[in-house]
Each structure stands twice: as C-alpha cells, then as structure tokens.
Amino acid sequence: MPIKNDRNQFWTTFVNLNSWLLAAITIIILFLSCGGGGDSPGRSAAPPPSNGNPRLPTPAVCMASASGNSAAVSAPVLRQTLEASWDENWLAAPAVADIDGDGQMEIVAARHSVLYVYRHDGTLFWKTAFGSSASNTPDHGTTRMWASPVVGDMDNDGYMEIAVGGDADSTGNINISLYDYRGQMRPGWPRQFGSTEIRSIAAADVDGDGVMEILVNKTGEGPTTAVYELDGSLHANWPQVSASCNPPSPAEACWDFGGYNQNIGAGDLDGDGVMDVISTYDAIGFGVFWGDGRPFPANSEFSDRVITAVEAYHDIALSKQGWGTGDRSEFTYSPPVVADIDDDGQMEIVLAGDHEHTNSTANQGITVWVLNIDLTRPQGWL
Ligand SMILES: [Ca+2]
Numbered sequence: 001m002p003i004k005n006d007r008n009q010f011w012t013t014f015v016n017l018n019s020w021l022l023a024a025i026t027i028i029i030l031f032l033s034c035g036g037g038g039d040s041p042g043r044s045a046a047p048p049p050s051n052g053n054p055r056l057p058t059p060a061v062c063m064a065s066a067s068g069n070s071a072a073v074s075a076p077v078l079r080q081t082l083e084a085s086w087d088e089n090w091l092a093a094p095a096v097a098d099i100d101g102d103g104q105m106e107i108v109a110a111r112h113s114v115l116y117v118y119r120h121d122g123t124l125f126w127k128t129a130f131g132s133s134a135s136n137t138p139d140h141g142t143t144r145m146w147a148s149p150v151v152g153d154m155d156n157d158g159y160m161e162i163a164v165g166g167d168a169d170s171t172g173n174i175n176i177s178l179y180d181y182r183g184q185m186r187p188g189w190p191r192q193f194g195s196t197e198i199r200s201i202a203a204a205d206v207d208g209d210g211v212m213e214i215l216v217n218k219t220g221e222g223p224t225t226a227v228y229e230l231d232g233s234l235h236a237n238w239p240q241v242s243a244s245c246n247p248p249s250p251a252e253a254c255w256d257f258g259g260y261n262q263n264i265g266a267g268d269l270d271g272d273g274v275m276d277v278i279s280t281y282d283a284i285g286f287g288v289f290w291g292d293g294r295p296f297p298a299n300s301e302f303s304d305r306v307i308t309a310v311e312a313y314h315d316i317a318l319s320k321q322g323w324g325t326g327d328r329s330e331f332t333y334s335p336p337v338v339a340d341i342d343d344d345g346q347m348e349i350v351l352a353g354d355h356e357h358t359n360s361t362a363n364q365g366i367t368v369w370v371l372n373i374d375l376t377r378p379q380g381w382l
C-alpha cells in the first residue's frame with residue numbers, strides 16, 4: 001500500500017472543524033508535553049515495583065499554578081553545542097534521563113547511525129554505532145535510527161536500558177538493539193525482525209511479570225508487530241498478526257500492514273492492571289492485543305469479531321458491516337494514544353488517520369479518531 005503525504009486538513013463525520021480540531025490536538029500535545037512531576041527517574045526517586053509491575057513514568061500534570069501569577073518568558077539562548085559528527089537526525093527526539101542512577105540527567109540522542117549519550121555538563125558519556133557496543137564501535141553504522149530512543153529501567157535494577165530501531169536493509173541485517181546504561185549491547189541483541197525498517201519502538205510490561213518487553217512495528221508487509229523479551233527472544237505468540245489472531249469464520253481474518261512513524265504503544269486498555277499492545281497500520285485499521293498475542297474483541301454489533309479485522313470506515317454502519325464504499329482512514333503515521341478522555345474510568349483510543357475513499361487512495365486530509373476499546377465510538381465522535 002502506498003505511503004501518502006499528510007496535509008493539514010481535518011475531517012469529522014459531520015462537518016469540517018479544522019480550527020477546533022487543531023485546538024483539540026494542541027491541547028492533547030500540551031497535555032502530553034506537560035511536566036511529569038519533576039521526579040528524577042534515577043534510583044533514589046523510583047518507587048519500588050508494586051504487584052509485579054515495573055514503575056512507570058509519573059503521569060503528566062497540567063494544573064494551573066495556585067498563585068495564578070504569570071510572567072514574561074525569556075527568549076531562548078544557546079547554552080551549549082553538543083559535539084557529534086556529520087550524522088543528521090531523522091525524526092528521533094532526544095531523551096533526557098538519569099541512565100546511570102547518579103542523580104544527574106543524561107541526554108540520549110539517536111543521530112542517524114550513531115547513538116550519543118551526553119552527561120549533564122555536555123561532555124560525551126559514550127557513543128556507539130547502531131548494532132555495536134560503545135566499547136568496540138566503528139565511527140558510524142550502516143543504518144539510520146528513525147524513532148526516538150526508548151529509555152527506561154526495563155528490568156528494575158536501578159539502571160536505564162536504551163532500545164533503538166534501525167533498518168534491516170542495511171548491510172548489517174539487524175534492526176533492533178538494546179543497550180545497557182554504559183552503551184554495551186545487552187546479551188541476545190541485536191535482533192532482526194523482518195527485512196525492513198523499525199520506525200516504531202516502545203517498552204512496556206505486557207505480561208505483568210514485572211519486567212518490560214520491547215514492542216516494535218516494522219514497515220512493509222506483515223506480520224508487522226512483535227514483542228521481544230529483554231533477552232532478545234520473541235515473546236510467546238508473537239509476531240502478530242498471524243493465523244492465531246483470526247476469529248472463527250465467517251468473521252474476517254485479522255490483517256495488517258506496517259507503520260511508518262512510531263506506530264506502536266501500550267496502555268492498560270481493559271483495566272486489569274497489565275499493559276496491552278496497540279499497533280497502528282498503513283492500512284484501514286489497527287491492532288489491539290493482550291500481551292499473549294490474543295486480539296481484543298470488537299463489540300458484538302460488528303460483523304468482524306476482533307478489532308484487528310475491522311475496517312476504519314468513517315460511517316460506523318459500514319465499519320459494523322465490515323465492507324462497503326465510502327470514506328475511510330489509514331493509520332500510516334499515527335502513534336497510538338491511550339487516555340480516559342471523558343473521565344468515565346474507561347480508556348479510549350485516540351488516533352490520527354489519513355483520509356481516503358474506497359474508490360481512491362488519494363489523500364484527502366487528516367482525520368482525528370476517538371474510539372472505545374470495543375470500537376464503538378464515544379458521544380461526539382460518531
Ligand atoms: Ca546520570
């Protein structure tokens with residue numbers, strides 16, 4: 001399926017509400033980018049794991065100041081230039097975290113084929129080419145890192161791990177690496193998933209054993225979504241989608257096609273205390289799975305029995321029918337967002353789709369979707 005260019009046009013079922021939706025997206029972005037409580041993620045600030053789950057980042061808060069004061073904001077001033085090489089960045093944003101637990105934050109930046117970690121004073125902590133360890137690295141690797149590095153204490157030992165994705169089209173034929181805080185490749189890594197690029201990578205404990213897994217979505221043909229253990233082995237029943245995803249006939253089979261811009265995420269969608277996997281596709285649908293690979297069911301009003309088989313028609317009647325002619329959306333570039341947007345205690349799924357029609361894959365703009373976890377739609381998002 002083709003990759004289509006985004007355009008700044010927004011669509012709803014009823015009318016175009018470009019400015020309103022832009023404002024809504026801005027609010028979401030502001031919410032996501034607000035402070036996380038200011039706690040250092042280092043060992044001293046980390047609460048112990050509870051109920052077998054690893055600690056998660058402090059939820060973002062965006063509360064108004066109690067004093068209600070405001071003040072002029074200073075213009076930004078260049079403080080320091082971090083030395084690197086000719087490597088250009090793609091879309092990977094740097095991460096800031098105390099990866100060695102010494103109470104000082106580090107800056108983790110993926111610049112094309114080289115992963116850099118700078119200390120808080122701007123000096124280089126270490127660097128390594130994709131697929132190599134910092135202790136024995138060439139100056140450059142052979143593949144870009146598109147997605148932002150995933151940084152977190154994935155095994156609860158007080159030190160951060162760093163996961164990055166690359167392109168298996170390179171001579172290295174690897175596309176996932178997991179490093180320890182010193183830039184050394186963790187045992188069992190690097191790995192290759194499929195023969196294309198990993199532009200989507202995340203980490204979450206999706207089986208509730210207290211240790212995170214590495215979640216990826218690759219570009220191109222499926223199966224596109226994989227879950228790896230920290231030792232580099234594939235988690236049981238992954239990758240998806242596979243024949244094991246398919247519901248009994250006559251319901252349609254699950255289907256997928258790759259993601260092109262951080263199309264993987266996790267959230268506790270069913271509220272059982274364990275994170276679930278959500279993966280969006282360059283296709284008119286997306287996948288929601290439990291950690292053991294089973295697909296989430298769709299509401300009984302849908303002919304397709306699982307979410308991963310339902311087509312994203314804008315007319316929900318067509319989605320429920322499972323086929324038809326009409327407007328629809330693909331989720332080629334959509335990072336999945338999971339949040340309880342209506343405060344009813346139940347998570348919703350928020351996605352950005354690229355609008356097309358059954359009769360033409362020409363892009364008609366960007367769509368904003370809010371969906372309940374059984375693919376019914378909340379009030380106002382029909
Ligand atoms: Ca540190």
Ligand SMILES: [Ca+2]
Nearest residue numbers: 153155157159
């Ligand atoms: Ca760790």
Ligand SMILES: [Ca+2]
Nearest residue numbers: 205207209211
């Ligand atoms: Ca786990």
Ligand SMILES: [Ca+2]
Nearest residue numbers: 340342344346
């Ligand atoms: Ca809700």
